[in-house]
Amino acid sequence: MSHRRSKHLRPPRPLASVHPYAEEKSDGRWIVQTMPGAKTLKTYRCPGCSAAISPGTAHIVAWPDTPGLGDDRAVDARRHWHTACWERHR
Numbered sequence: 261m262s263h264r265r266s267k268h269l270r271p272p273r274p275l276a277s278v279h280p281y282a283e284e285k286s287d288g289r290w291i292v293q294t295m296p297g298a299k300t301l302k303t304y305r306c307p308g309c310s311a312a313i314s315p316g317t318a319h320i321v322a323w324p325d326t327p328g329l330g331d332d333r334a335v336d337a338r339r340h341w342h343t344a345c346w347e348r349h350r
């Protein structure tokens with residue numbers, strides 16, 4: 261007897277396009293997520309160029325894939341980067 265759930269049509273999810281992906285840098289493996297400008301409501305400081313990322317600027321958020329010792333919440337270590345600065349950063 262099979263109790264397969266009937267497949268009911270779910271509305272397609274809005275295309276978020278914010279899938280995190282992993283990227284290897286010289287300082288380790290980072291999880292990277294793109295932030296569309298429309299979602300950027302705060303000003304962040306870019307560690308690459310020390311300049312501000314203004315609200316409305318598309319950029320990326322990166323956090324360590326492997327948290328360091330005593331750092332059990334990698335999400336706390338998130339950094340906001342200009343996309344170009346992140347790509348320059350090796």
Ligand SMILES: [Zn+2]
Nearest residue numbers: 306309342345
């Ligand atoms: Zn920058």
